[in-house]
Amino acid sequence: MTEAVPVQKFDATVAGLYLADGDDFVSRSVSRLDLELAGISGDIHAGISRKSGAREPWYPRGTIMRNERQLSILSVAELAEVAIAMGIDRLEAEWIGANIVLDGVTDLSRLPPRTQLFFASGAVVRIDGDNGPCRDAGGAIARNIAGREGLDRAFVSAAKGRRGLVGWVEREGKVAVDDEVTVRIWPQKLYRIK
Amino acid sequence: MTEAVPVQKFDATVAGLYLADGDDFVSRSVSRLDLELAGISGDIHAGISRKSGAREPWYPRGTIMRNERQLSILSVAELAEVAIAMGIDRLEAEWIGANIVLDGVTDLSRLPPRTQLFFASGAVVRIDGDNGPCRDAGGAIARNIAGREGLDRAFVSAAKGRRGLVGWVEREGKVAVDDEVTVRIWPQKLYRIK
Numbered sequence: 001m002t003e004a005v006p007v008q009k010f011d012a013t014v015a016g017l018y019l020a021d022g023d024d025f026v027s028r029s030v031s032r033l034d035l036e037l038a039g040i041s042g043d044i045h046a047g048i049s050r051k052s053g054a055r056e057p058w059y060p061r062g063t064i065m066r067n068e069r070q071l072s073i074l075s076v077a078e079l080a081e082v083a084i085a086m087g088i089d090r091l092e093a094e095w096i097g098a099n100i101v102l103d104g105v106t107d108l109s110r111l112p113p114r115t116q117l118f119f120a121s122g123a124v125v126r127i128d129g130d131n132g133p134c135r136d137a138g139g140a141i142a143r144n145i146a147g148r149e150g151l152d153r154a155f156v157s158a159a160k161g162r163r164g165l166v167g168w169v170e171r172e173g174k175v176a177v178d179d180e181v182t183v184r185i186w187p188q189k190l191y192r193i194k
Numbered sequence: 195m196t197e198a199v200p201v202q203k204f205d206a207t208v209a210g211l212y213l214a215d216g217d218d219f220v221s222r223s224v225s226r227l228d229l230e231l232a233g234i235s236g237d238i239h240a241g242i243s244r245k246s247g248a249r250e251p252w253y254p255r256g257t258i259m260r261n262e263r264q265l266s267i268l269s270v271a272e273l274a275e276v277a278i279a280m281g282i283d284r285l286e287a288e289w290i291g292a293n294i295v296l297d298g299v300t301d302l303s304r305l306p307p308r309t310q311l312f313f314a315s316g317a318v319v320r321i322d323g324d325n326g327p328c329r330d331a332g333g334a335i336a337r338n339i340a341g342r343e344g345l346d347r348a349f350v351s352a353a354k355g356r357r358g359l360v361g362w363v364e365r366e367g368k369v370a371v372d373d374e375v376t377v378r379i380w381p382q383k384l385y386r387i388k
Contacts, residue, residue, distance in 0.1 A: 005385070008386075048231070048242055058378075063365060065365045068320065107385070112307065112382075112383075113306065113307035113308035114322060114323050126260075126262065169260060170259050170260050171253070171259045184252075185385060186307070188384050189306075191202070191301070
């Protein structure tokens with residue numbers, strides 16, 4: 001087993017699209033999204049830059065930084081796995097603020113940084129990397145499921161390694177449900193300090 | 195040997211800084227650079243967006259895309275290795291359009307996508323990934339070294355895997371020669387299509 005992998009490419013499908021145009025990260029199902037260089041038109045996470053938060057402990061909170069987290073991308077398979085791990089019947093993508101849910105990608109959250117998603121329209125998203133589960137998203141799940149204690153914490157542990165990806169718009173275009181998407185993974189090689 | 199590597203961090207030094215403010219990619223030595231979210235102030239590669247070129251065969255040439263190639267980052271060690279491989283006495287960073295040359299990084303070109311460079315001032319650069327050698331840069335070397343044929347092609351082969359990195363400004367700030375920089379590498383895991 002070598003520590004290098006050449007370019008890989010495969011096709012997947014857009015299973016769902018969601019827009020967070022309310023007053024928090026929770027999104028709602030839509031039939032298409034308009035991707036612009038600043039992100040998803042009308043979405044709470046749109047912007048060329050953003051303010052840092054708890055995910056960037058190396059910055060004072062509120063530091064202006066380039067926005068590499070314009071979109072949240074999940075997979076049908078990982079949503080189902082997390083629901084099973086939490087012991088709940090269903091986990092809706094919008095509860096945890098998804099923008100794009102893909103079908104046909106194994107281990108979506110493990111797609112490496114720099115991976116490109118080429119949508120049928122010509123729109124392209126570049127992946128920054130995996131997302132980390134947080135209790136805020138877990139809390140949104142808890143609000144939708146009655147009679148279960150501690151679902152916020154349960155989400156953090158159940159979603160570890162399968163909370164999906166974040167990324168940014170590389171090329172503008174529209175995306176529609178059922179569109180094909182080609183996933184292109186750059187050559188990989190592990191780096192170890194010698 | 196597992197296929198996963200945890201977070202790694204180490205310190206390096208800014209050995210040289212260069213600005214490409216002429217009419218092509220060739221840069222000139224400067225004592226400091228002003229990093230803005232759009233890139234290096236005054237540099238030919240600055241911009242929130244850019245036009246695609248030969249490096250993006252998946253786009254019609256001239257397609258507007260977000261600029262993930264604002265800066266060219268090289269290392270003292272790889273510059274020396276490439277010079278030896280080409281059989282030339284010296285390879286100046288500015289000939290091939292470097293912006294930042296680092297000292298103290300082993301195998302710089304292999305640093306993975308998403309790696310962050312934290313400069314002493316607070317400026318932060320995020321790495322998109324490794325750069326590919328091209329004959330234009332090789333041609334600039336040839337113009338500086340008399341009496342040697344084919345240096346443009348020789349560069350392409352000698353610089354393979356050691357042409358440095360490209361990246362973009364995540365947080366604004368100034369960078370000066372001799373500044374310390376902390377390199378932070380995210381956890382790595384190889385992705386293979388099953």
